[in-house]
Amino acid sequence: MKIAVCVKQIPDPNTPYELDAETHFVVRPQEQVLDDTDRYGVELALQIAEAGDAEIVLVSMGPTGSLQGIRQALAMGADRAIVVDDAALRGSGALPTAKVLAAAIGPEGPDLVITGTESTDGYTGVVPQQLAELLGLPALTFARKIEIGDGSLRIERQTADGYDVVECPLPAVVSVTSGAVEPRYPTFKGIMAAKQKPIDQPSLGDLGVSPESVGVGGSRQTITGVRPAPAREAGRLVTDEGEAYLEIVKILEETKVI
């Protein structure tokens, strides 16, 4: 079985993001990290591979920089990676991203495509579904538990009031919510092995994607304004010296909560 796992390198979410004054795009540093939520997809793939036999291919689109984030996922145990970085991709919205991922994944013919539900930097949360539509596959989305059967996939899908059990035959796309599995930390051996693992870096031309269908033009949206939102005023800041909880009691009384 072959599993493709979509992963993304993002600016470290613990540092404040900056917008480029001219383009209004997020400034992407040379050193990017693996989106934390992608570790769940990688872990899920590893667990499936350990229970049976599977090749795990990471697929990523975006500025490669130092490839640090991709190496993180390889160090967890994935076999190889395909990373698409092309100057023409700059400014790509969700749909161009899905098109590039689909073009990279399609020829691999995976049995299962695993994604997160949304990236920590972009947060559009529609790429898994767009990818599935482009690949002509079902997408079992918002999975909090996953079982692979004989040629089939069964998940618990998060709903507003609980969960549904959903089944479909493979091949399929599955998007996993955080917490579906417990991601492992890379071992020293894994980190060393990751340095030797192949990272294929095809161009858009190699994938047969036209530059017009991606980037700013292909995204068919233009940022027409950026302005500060109405700010909320900060109130009182109290340092606890043993009795600050009484301040909370007082404000709960004032707001008639108690």
Place this chain on the structure above:
Amino acid sequence: MQTWVFTDEAGATSTALEILTKARSFDGDLAVVYAGPASDDTVAALGSHGASRVFHIDPGDALPAAGVTAALGDLVAEHGPDLLLFGQGYTDRDVAGRLSARLDRPVLAGAVDIAVEGGGVRVMNEILGGTTIVETAFDGEGPWIAIVRPKSFAAEPGGEAAPEVVPVAMPEPGPATIVERHEEPATGPKLEEANIVVSGGRGMGTEEAFGGIEELAGLLGAAVGATRAVVDAGWVPYSLQVGQTGKTVKPGVYVALGISGAMQHAVGMKDAGTIISVNKDEEAPIFGISDLGIVGDVHKILPQLLEALKARG
């Protein structure tokens, strides 16, 4: 301007009614695409909020995304709507994403406002923790697709109560089937509707300590919320996540314990009436939006608070 509002099996949700209310202000025709079981109440509520037509697709036990998208794609080709608006529910996001790929049209997510002017549409988003508003215009031909955040508009009735219902067939249900449905009994008020929300973040330290959040919520009659970090740690389900792609809450009082106030969380709660927060780091961004911020150890303050509240009976 022909605007369609999509709503999934949840029917006439508060978000659907909010979006309809906003869409009434756009000149032109307003319809709803409802993908769920037949329901007269749903149709009436959608009509009373401005829908003149309801296209009804019943996905039955099929996972809606693929089949509904195919049927909706055909409907779009037939009627040529200009703007398709979705809420942020799970099936909403599934159909919006698939439809965007099927029609080869962009989708703008996280909209907090929409402006229609001169035949064009602009979408407003909050980024960087709600401190910055970005305005994005669709280029090229429609239909344009946007996903709207809950509570972006106030829902108000206004319109005919009896819209025309147009049944729409779903000829290709797709291979994914719902084989079981489970409702998880929830205690206390619903997170999106609660007047008081008590949320915990990674600063709570452990799943056991997070139990204190649940206890406080119980004492205050509040709903429990959480940050993405807590959801990632598996302490609470994804459905309790407050933030950018989680729930948006606007309670009267929001209590944030062990929450730093990272951008994606703040966006989901910054419009609460009164925000009370406890964090050990005095530089935590949550204090910048709190009415009362306490710099201290939540593991000391929360037990004291629980004791004091219990003592009041």
